[in-house]
Amino acid sequence: MYTIKDVASKAGLSQATVSRVINNHPYVSEEKKRAVQQAMAELGYVPNSSAQRLRNLKTKKIAVLVSRIVNPFFSQLVDAMEKRAAISGFQVILCNTRIDREKELEYFQLLKSKQVDGIIMASVENTWEVIEPFTKYGPIIYCNEYDPAARVTRVRLDQIEGGYIGTKHLLDKGHQKIAYCQGNDSSVSTNRRIGFLKAVTEAGITPEPAWMFKNIFTIEDGREIFRKLHALSCTPTAVFTGSDEVAAGIIKEAQQHSWRVPEDLAVIGFDDQPIAALLDPQITTINQFTTDIGITAMNVMLEIIHNPSVNKPQDILLPIRLIERQST
């Protein structure tokens, strides 16, 4: 393991000069510069990044918090973020919270102990009250999810609009009895429900509590929802779901019970994941332009890191779009 000292003595120069060459500082003669570069090449020298970071307090790493990396929405999001980060020479640290409040909190130590330059929260388990004290150690921004109480930049979609247009679509198709599935009580879910309720109330419909479900995430969860609906005396004719996975589960289970989709039950998904176009019937869904969200969020983060004075709270809204297929 060679150090800057080895390079310096090999080149017959001081550590300071070697450091200047490494960091492209001015005031180094071409001649010595070449000598240093040759010495570095011959030794196969690479600066020890722990030492560099101890000095300049930069890590070139961004922590990205997601609740479930196996959710295609998140893996696509992380993929986009990593791509943007790599262009600027940054690495992404994957922080998979597994919907665990404690675990999420642990990841904030990364910021405090200077292991990352910033944190992008694409999922949120703790309230802003808990997160806020960490802001003094580095930039924290929200992406997709957020806590309304927070005064930091958030890159997100108009989920109220998403809930509204999805529901409106079902209403336009003539449905009056609409069930509703959401994930946890996040900002995204909450806003979508506001949109849902807005649409149904406008249509003069009172939502049926027995058809409102929470904490529904996976394909299997979706299957169970259908079984629950099926067991009811009065069943809905349409379901609004929070993800294509859930929609897929409901559809498959419905078909296994010989229900026709969309004739007997219309189902709308969310996210426009690959499976949405593969199922039979193809799932009507709402596209979130995941890649754009990821890139935009990473852009904002890198900008803040590069120039902290630009860290003024912004509310960046990206477009959302209904994709009509055959499940409704």
Added chain:
Amino acid sequence: MYTIKDVASKAGLSQATVSRVINNHPYVSEEKKRAVQQAMAELGYVPNSSAQRLRNLKTKKIAVLVSRIVNPFFSQLVDAMEKRAAISGFQVILCNTRIDREKELEYFQLLKSKQVDGIIMASVENTWEVIEPFTKYGPIIYCNEYDPAARVTRVRLDQIEGGYIGTKHLLDKGHQKIAYCQGNDSSVSTNRRIGFLKAVTEAGITPEPAWMFKNIFTIEDGREIFRKLHALSCTPTAVFTGSDEVAAGIIKEAQQHSWRVPEDLAVIGFDDQPIAALLDPQITTINQFTTDIGITAMNVMLEIIHNPSVNKPQDILLPIRLIERQST
């Protein structure tokens, strides 16, 4: 930003004592220990990890190289690895190579510059000849993919067996005309093809070159394969594919051309991804126990980091299993 110095002076003790408390060293009186802990708590002190790492040359980070995190196989693999790593207090750095040789090579600088303690390669773009020089900077192991020339530990599946049992299954169903789709020329693909060829040759069949395809990865690639097959004068009755995504693409496109699966064309997938059980017909596939692979690989890595002397090259083979559904 408080340092160990601040804690020391607040507690009226030396830095050395504070450090001993942090690292749970013996020979610190209970009284001073409490004093230090109280001082740390009051200041909200967290050790600067760059400084710690500069001293003890450990980072508690593992780089995981994958070619496409959006591939469910990889996101599940990374998920499992992260879970195991977190238990031991390690973080995972996501290295998405995007099938780019240069990009993969860049990630090895992480090891050289001491930003990670080890690298798990779940995809491989460069030959072992190129990778080998990095082994002196830290442990490198293969997971799933590997270069046969390498003398390092690899955790993998018997892909020859996978190719063999999948093909044998098609043969047992009476198919004689079998097409074959693979990804790139990786070890996994190569071995699977060996298994495929073994099975067909045993059955006395000569593989048809026009039905052998390479670099097929995505759902869209699968669709295109069907269109190509469809355009041939002599078409196969079955297709062996390298992933469920490809199988899904072929099946959907076939159905759009009014072919029945499996009657007109049998399709077998690989990986047992969630979509495999969702499609109609459900896809016959080969389960790779992705979670087990990830945990096992991370286990091996952590063991090596903890005790480098155990770093003897091993070839760890995990089981593989045919899951028969309706697409064959």
Added chain:
DNA sequence: TTTACTTATGAAAACGATTTCACATCATTT
């Protein structure tokens, strides 16, 4: 010819932790 500025270089002081070494103190054994 002086003055002022730019260019070029190295010695030494940071950065914030851990560890070595030296030195106490106290208890136990000879």
Added chain:
DNA sequence: AAATGATGTGAAATCGTTTTCATAAGTAAA
């Protein structure tokens, strides 16, 4: 009573960089 060993503590060296400071030489302006 002396010798030995276990326990407890702090000063200072160390890890590998970057940056400050001092200094010197060369060049342009006055």
